[in-house]
Amino acid sequence: MSGTLPSRKLGRTAISVTTLGLGLAPLGNLYRAVSDGEARDTLQAAVELGIRYFDTAPYYGFGLSERRAGDGLREEAQAVISTKVGRLLKPDADVDTSVERCGFVSPMPFEPIYDYSYDGILRSHEDSLQRLGRGRIDVLFIHDIGKLTHGDRHNDRLAELIEGGGLNALRRLRNEKAVSAIGVGVNEIGICLDLMERAELDVLLLAGRYTLLEQGAIDELFPLCTDTGVSVVIGGPFNSGILATGATPAAPARYNYGPAPREVRERVTRLEAICRSHGVPLAAAALQFPLAHPAVASVIPGFANAGEVRSGVEHFRMSIPDSLWSDLRTESLIDARAPVPGPQAELAAQ
Numbered sequence: 310m311s312g313t314l315p316s317r318k319l320g321r322t323a324i325s326v327t328t329l330g331l332g333l334a335p336l337g338n339l340y341r342a343v344s345d346g347e348a349r350d351t352l353q354a355a356v357e358l359g360i361r362y363f364d365t366a367p368y369y370g371f372g373l374s375e376r377r378a379g380d381g382l383r384e385e386a387q388a389v390i391s392t393k394v395g396r397l398l399k400p401d402a403d404v405d406t407s408v409e410r411c412g413f414v415s416p417m418p419f420e421p422i423y424d425y426s427y428d429g430i431l432r433s434h435e436d437s438l439q440r441l442g443r444g445r446i447d448v449l450f451i452h453d454i455g456k457l458t459h460g461d462r463h464n465d466r467l468a469e470l471i472e473g474g475g476l477n478a479l480r481r482l483r484n485e486k487a488v489s490a491i492g493v494g495v496n497e498i499g500i501c502l503d504l505m506e507r508a509e510l511d512v513l514l515l516a517g518r519y520t521l522l523e524q525g526a527i528d529e530l531f532p533l534c535t536d537t538g539v540s541v542v543i544g545g546p547f548n549s550g551i552l553a554t555g556a557t558p559a560a561p562a563r564y565n566y567g568p569a570p571r572e573v574r575e576r577v578t579r580l581e582a583i584c585r586s587h588g589v590p591l592a593a594a595a596l597q598f599p600l601a602h603p604a605v606a607s608v609i610p611g612f613a614n615a616g617e618v619r620s621g622v623e624h625f626r627m628s629i630p631d632s633l634w635s636d637l638r639t640e641s642l643i644d645a646r647a648p649v650p651g652p653q654a655e656l657a658a659q
Contacts, residue, residue, distance in 0.1 A: 314358075314622075314625075316361070319448070320512055324490055326389050327362045330360060330362030330542070331352075333377070334365075336370070338370050339413055348380075354619060367421070367437060369413070371410075371415050372398050379441035393450045395453060395475075396433070397429060397436070399421075402418060404420060425473065434488075448490045449490070454495060455500035491512075512542060517549065534604040546610050548564050552591060553592045555591055562577070589633055594629060
């Protein structure tokens, strides 16, 4: 199977991204080790199947994901790459790289240090260029700013970003055309609304908050994005895995980077039952659903090997009957205001 995938523009920029992209946290050894060979094969399969948008971050494997992305995509001139700022990687010769750290099983001897300052943003951008082996990065996201990540330190981190000049550093990089777009890459809605009032952002990377399982972003955030021309990239379309595996896999289902609570498992069981009644894999509905909203430019699942990429593209291209979406609405399993995919031609290869 090969082909191309449709593309959409990112906000007011000149950049277009494929509607199916690839999140590269798994290539940073998220939860399990992936070999260099598997990483290369994953990227090669994605390119062969038409994926041209790839998202990584210094945090993913403490530099490992960026290095693998650089190695695997160096000859791909059409690839659009986004990465993130907000953490610097501090060398630590004494760190135990044999154990899982922050969810990553990475051999890279670095510790992530938060830094949203002017100098920190510029240094992070420069370091990412080195790890990626590229002269330019297309999109730069502020990573994991918000109360969900920082708790009581949130106001201090936000002040570092705003008063400490982090936002000004991002504006400078965009004005100098060192990057084409700037935005926020987070798992929470509130900080997106806050920063959209403070800066002219191009794109939001919102993970887990607009999926087949939950649609809270439709209340306030998405209307604002539509009105202001800010695009949304949907990360975590499987809500950390449960919308890919279902509620009762052999291993414990994951939701929001941890074990799925009972109420989430029960809701997913209902979603899965309706999908099954229409002969549609739950993962296919989960991949296609977010793109029906006009604010959404791309959905970026994280696949850890070439087989998962091939399966994901098949699910993305799959024809889904309108009656499935109607049944989900009837059972109040998706928000009645949420657009649903219509004719499947847009999702199919051109």
